[in-house]
Amino acid sequence: MNVVDEGAGLEGLAFDDLAAALRADGVSTAHTLPLFRWLQTGKPAEFLGPLERWIAARGGVKTDLEPVSETGSADGTTRKFLLALPDGQQIESVLMGFPGRFTACLSTQVGCAMGCVFCATGQMGFRRHLSAAEIVAQARLVAAILERDHGEKLRNIVMMGMGEPLHNFDATMAALGNITDTRGLNIGAARVAISTVGHVPGILKLARHPKRYSLAVSLHGATDEERGALIPINKRWPLAELMEACREYSAIKRQRVFIAWTLIGGVNDSTEQAHRLAELLRGMDVHVNLIPLNPTEGYDGREPEWGNVVAFQRILQDAGLPSTVRQRRGIDVDAGCGQLATRRD
Structure with a gap:
């Protein structure tokens, strides 16, 4: 019996699957809890000596991502990490500080197949999916840096980095299962948001998933x-x-869907389009996040004028739709929404 995806990393295994792997090789399952905790948090564990041979045999040594660079934003609260994967590919992750909380923005793919024209990741094209272990490793790294530098625990996750999470559904769900496990990083499911550009099969699968993650749909x-x-x-x-x-998701989960609307000057920021959006969302349980366009090299769109942002939001609010203008973080270091990318060699 081999329940391990060889080469994918043991930290991608759920707690029960890790116990099954130990049991299959005649290793006491008493090691499961400390091993799982070490794999998920990276904190030292004295017990590992007897297990080192087993870990090596399983090809499951921790997927430590190699930091290539770290860039801090002028806002003093945003840090972007360029990380090298074991095969030489690279991804970016972001740590964002808000009053009273820190949030990690994680990637699920190298590049993206969705091709959104204003998104730097979409402009890269698709290279490959990340494994569950590689997604977990981002959270573990950012959490360790946050605790080291600020003495704070990571409590919020947004799957809004590079890639379309629902295109990589199984690995994303496996990773989040571990990230939200109370025996690991212990981040509450309600504090996890999954962003999609509209991957309908993934939304329907997520509606039936047992965990109650927040859903954000880019419209x-x-x-x-x-x-x-x-x-x-x-x-x-x-x-x-x-x-x-989206309606089916809300009905099954009995929770609100977050709608992301990137406001692009002269493209989708008019009052007429605000009225059309209000009509489209009529009767739905949604909250609209308005995001002024962040610049990318591959798209020549412009930011909206502030007056257009205010007018757009007022129309939504008058229609009974709650909305927020997204706080802009890390724009100066290309760490904002739609700006994550890595160069092709």
Whole structure:
């Protein structure tokens, strides 16, 4: 019996699967809890000596990501990490500080297949999925840095880094299962947000997943024509199908869906488009996050004028739709929403 995905890293295994792996090789399952805790948090464990041969035989030595660079934002609360994966590929993760809390923004893929025109990751194209272990390793690294430098525990996760989390559904769910396990990093499921550009099959699977993670859907257009010009996969999963999936998610989970709308000057920031969005979302349990466009090298769109942002939000609020203008973090170091990317060699 071999329940381990060889080479993927033991930290990608759920607690019960780790116990099964030990049992299958005749190793006492009494080691499961301290081994799992070490794999998930990276904190020293004296017991490892007897298990070193077993860990090596399983190809499951911790997936420690090698920091290539770390860049701090002028806001003093945002830090971006460029991390090398075991195969030489690279990803970016971000630690963001807000009043009373810190949030880690994690990646789920190297690049992205969704091709959103204003997103630096989408401009890279798709290279590969991350394993559950590689996703866990980001959280472990950021949590350790936060505790070392600020004496704080990581309590919030957003799956809004590089990649489409629901395109890499199984690895993302496996990683989050471990990240939210009380025996590991112990981050509450309610403090985890998963962002999607509208991967309808993934939304429907997430609706039936036992954990109650928050769902954030990137919309950016209230008609198929407008949205399709920004988000190519709208042609595969058009707005009517996406909205129905969001309604089904809310009905099953009995929780609100967060709608992300990147405001692009002269493209989707008009009062007419705000009214169309309000009509599209009528009767739905949603909260709209308005995000002024962050610049990327591959897209020549411009930020909206502030007056347009205020007018857009007022129309939504008058229609009974709660909305927030997203705080902009790390823009000066390309750590903001839609700015994460790595260079192709």
